Amino acid sequence: MRIAVFAGDGIGPEVTAEAVRVLEALNIDGLELVEGDVGGAAYRKHGHPLPQQTLDIARSADAVLFGAVGDFSLDHLERALRPEQAVLGLRKELGLFANLRPATVFKGLEDLSTLRPEVSGKIDLLIVRELNGDVYFGEKGTRTLEDGRRQGWDMMSYAEDEVRRIAHAGFKAAQGRSKKLCSVDKANVLETSQLWRDVVIEVSAEYPDVELTHMYVDNAAMQLVKNPGAFDVIVTGNLFGDILSDQASMCVGSIGLLASASLAEGTFGLYEPIHGSAPDIAGKGLANPMATILSAAMLLRHSFGLEAEAARIEAAVAAALADGIKGGDLGGSAGTKEIGDAVLARL
Ligand SMILES: NC(=O)C1=CN([C@@H]2O[C@H](COP(=O)(O)OP(=O)(O)OC[C@H]3O[C@@H](n4cnc5c(N)ncnc54)[C@H](O)[C@@H]3O)[C@@H](O)[C@H]2O)C=CC1
Ligand SMILES: CC(C)CC(=O)C(=O)O
């Protein structure tokens, strides 16, 4: 059981350290952790945000635990060398096309949400975000128009097979839950989205037990705040899923709570909090490590089938929160290590 640990930049190393402590405390037979450099940290050491040796470590592992990448002081670099290319590169190189981002309110902790408790209390949703395509991976550039104005451009596209495989992931996820799938797009404006919608409808024929609905992304953003309890599984593209999942995190309390799994076919996966490197609080011991700890739980469940261990971690996080252990993101004062200690004590 070989797990690659890529801590990255900013709060990445701080939150990853706590998740590693939790994994180690479980005394799982054969657990082997291998560290690798990613992001700005890797660029500074190796001249590239995703060095070949890091990719090799990932390929030799059964799963990756990822912290975060991003360093504003490197934003002047050409795009291929920027820290974010590490996570984008890993997703692409490893074929991690399905990003599962669950957002469930912790029972009894409805008031962590910025929404009213009677609204937040009903949230139990899963965002299934396509992760290998869309405008993130299209051709892009800047050019100067004939009249001298500069123009930035990014190509948005989805091929039907890309939509089909994420649609299957969405339907299968819905089958294991409340059998409701909402496909979120912008088909009233974008050709990319019209094809997305057409293909999702085609795939739906194979899942007669799942109720399929469609929603435009602007409405989805509004409904996530108005009536988030109405959602079961949301399937959507890379860009919309990125945005809606940050929003969903606040509906359950904080971005410091939302974990994710990025999956290929098979059991291999990369697991990371949905947040970034949070440069504003990095190095201060203030980051909430719960999202990363919960990502470790997802890792044990999805890549190794260790359901009991995963549930133990999730219960320990819930117990720590119920006992009032909250980071600054949740209006509390607990620091990163204190939160890690609290989860460990409740395992
Ligand atoms: N997967 C990744 O590695 C991601 C990387 N990024 C990168 O991270 C850098 C910062 O991006 P931002 O837009 O500021 O997003 P961010 O998610 O890093 O931070 C947004 C806000 O949430 C807070 N926050 C985030 N995680 C937290 C935690 N665990 N505990 C407490 N507070 C937390 C931050 O302090 C900040 O105020 C950028 O370079 C960006 O490109 C952003 C998102 C994902
Ligand atoms: C570097 C970004 C594409 C990562 C991000 O914001 C995300 O995956 O949530």
Ligand SMILES: [Mg+2]
């Ligand atoms: Mg994001």
